[in-house]
Each structure stands twice: as C-alpha cells, then as structure tokens.
Amino acid sequence: MNVEFAGPGSGTAPLTWGQRAIWETIERTAPDDHYFNFGRIVRVPSGVSVEEAADALARLIERHGSLRTLLDDGAQRLHEKGRLPLLVHEGADPEAVMAGLEATRFDYEHEWPLRVALITEGDAVTHLVLVFCHLAADGLGAEVAVRDLRVLLLGRAPRTPAPQPLDLARWQSGPDGRRAAAKAAGHWAAEHARMPSTMFPVRVAEPAGPPIWRALLHSPALNLAVRAVAAGHAVSTSTVLLSAVAKLAGRATTAVLPIVANRFRRDTIGLVSTLSQEGLFTVDVDRPFEELLRSAAPAALQAYRSAYHDPADRAAVVAAESERRGEPVHPNCCFNDMRFTDPGPEPCTGAELDRALEESTLTWPMSQDKLNCRFCVHVGPEGVSLTADTRYLPKPAMERYLLDLESMLVEAARP
C-alpha cells in the first residue's frame, strides 16, 4: 500500500548549511552511510485504522517540505505530489522492523527521505515505525515530526503552520544569511589562528584489536557536581561540562568542536530538517578551573553562534590555515551534549557528593574499526562517555581522563 501526498508547494533551492554539513559527512562515509539513518517508533492510540494512519502520514509529509524533498544535482528539490510505499507488518516486533528499515542506505536522488511501516494486530494499528534519512532531519527535527504525527493520529491538525527548509535555504543565501555567515566565518578564522593544529597529534600505540573504544562513566556524583558548579558560577550545566572537558584535554590552548542544535531562531525551532552543526570552542586552560569558567561563558556562546555557519566558509578557513602551517589543522576533538533536558543549576552538600561517589562505575560498551575523530565526549542520560582512537589515547589514559573529569568537578563543587 502507499501513502499519497499532495503539496502544497514545489521548487528548488541550494542545500541549507546543516544539510551541506551532513551531506559532506555522508559522502565521506559512503558506502557505509546507512550508519546515519535513524528511526523512531510511535505508539498508535487505540482505534486507529490502517487507512487513518496512512492519512495522518500523508498530512505529515504535506506539512513538512523536507519529507518530500530529494537531492537534485547538488541542490534540493521539493516535490508537490508523490507516493510513499507503506509496509504493513502483522504482529511484528517494531524494533526489528526499524532495524530492517535502517539497514540500507537511502537513494538520495530517487527515494523519499522517510521509510514507514505499520505494525498491526488484527484491524488495529499498534505502532508506526519511521526511519529518517539524515538529510531530511536530525534528532530534534525528528522529534518535531513525531510530535505532529501524534496530533494528526488523533484526527486533529497542528495549530501553527510549519517553517519550511526552502525558506531557510533562501534566507541563508540572501543578504541577512550572508551577514550571519560572515560573522561566524570571522570567529572560525580568528580561532584557527590561535588553536593548536590538532589536539592529539602523536601516535603513541599500535593496538592489536579495533583501535576505537568507548569508555562510559556512570557517575551520579559528576551529575550533582556539574549542577552545583553551575549554580555557584552562574553558568549553564552544559558550559560547565564543555569547560571541564576542555580543561583536561591536555594542551594549554584547547580547541573543541561542540555539536550544536542550531535551533535558536524562530524559523528553525520547529523545523523538520537537519540543523545541527559543529561550533568551535577555543580556550586557554592553563589556569585554575574556577577562573577558566568565568571566561568560558562568553566563549561558549560564541562557539554556539559559530555553529550556525556556511560549511564552505569553514572549509576555506581550514584550508588557508593548513596551507599557512604546512600541516592539516583540525581539532579532532568533539563534544556532544545529548541530554534532551538540562537539569539546571542546583547546589549540593559535600556529604551528598561523598555518598554519590560510591555509585560510580566505568564500563567499555563499544569498540569499532573506524571513526572520523580522535576524541569524542558524549553526555547522555546514561553518563559521560569518551570514544577515542587508542592509537593516540590508549585505554588507561581514557579511563584516567574520565576519572580526572569526575574528581575535578566534584572538588570544584564542594561547598
């Protein structure tokens, strides 16, 4: 069966900055680019028929242009009408169906950027499985789509009109967008002039097994400490984490690429598209942590703002600086705060920290052969993880890094 959708609107525009950033990454990863596909499972309220579910999907695709947009000769083309295949699986496991839909790369020029399946039990639809092409949405963009889909499944229409990627693409290539891009490019250029060529330059080991490992520190004490430091220094928890990660990265001037959602403007907050990009956070860390925090707040905001940039400008800055130094310039060091909600500042006592410290655990949940970075810190609900290339940072040093991060934050948090 198919989902038939019909407009409104059609047209072409250049890729947005966010789309170009992910497209360059996809091209570097091909043919393994199915890695970037990601899915969502939506539980369907009882009493929804297959036809009603298909209708809700059609309304969703009509509402968000990115879901009926294809790559066309390096640009994006919004199509007014189309037909999306809808798979129906009686009594299947939604997770397994999702994994199946994620497993193959998208045909970016010819295949709609959304794959959908219905899970049914008799006449009733129990789940909708959506798999997104990363050119059409990032995690927060998919959240917007899922939220709208839930409303549509109830037979209602979302209240406000949706912002459209084509409008954003036109804004970005117009005078206001170019002005914002020029400002961001200025930040990239200024920081490139003073940052180290790379953060982990020396290959120190030749591991026998897969070189990429992930260490995960589950630490309630670190969580408490981050909130307390944020409260004590009037900065956000994210800035505390970013500053602490930078402080311990091992060079006097540290450059970290924070992944930024880029959903600050009214025309981007509710947009189904890929907006997240890297910003550049550069800071001199050779001083006490408390002092570092004071200068980190403006530096972090500048880094967040620089994330909303034209990848072509950034590429030009990197190429010019690499040429000047006669070696490639790239931090190879990134930071991704993946928490959906910020717990906010909150003081705590020394006794609470001591008790919490007893619950810390460190595990090694993942290893793999390839990664286009050397040092990636992720903050998520399960803890703080470090994924690193052990040729540059061996496993004992990874473990020490995470434990030092915990103790530095806990010490800074003590009243």
Place this chain on the structure above:
Amino acid sequence: MIKQRLAELVAEASDNAVTAQEALDSAVPLSALGLTSIGQMRLVDAIEAEFGVEVELTDDGLAMLDDLDRLAAFVAVP
C-alpha cells in the same frame, strides 16, 4: 513599551522557564532565574531580528543579557 516586549522575548526564549512577569519583577540576573545558555542564544537572535541591533557575545554583552533595563537602553539607541 520596550521593556515589556523584552520580557515577553525572555519568556519565549526560555520556553516560559522565566515568565515575562518574573523577568519584569526580578532584582536578580535573568540567568539566576533560569535563563540557560540556550535561552540566551535564542534571546540574542530574537532581539537582533526584532530591533535590528547586534549583540556582542563578550563579558559585557552577557552581563547585559542578564539585565532587562540595560537591554532596554541598548535596543532603544537608534
């Protein structure tokens, strides 16, 4: 009036973590009320779009983002 409008933008930028009334009444910095760094970024973009000014992300610029009176004076200057 400008201060009222700025307070509304603070509420919007913070997803109502700080209400317009709280922003107007407060004697403490907006960040202490719960305006996060993400909220500050949204506020900067909203102010720049609405008033045609450019907010510098320096120590002083950040201090201004904490203070509705200073922001009102800043956007009122032609």
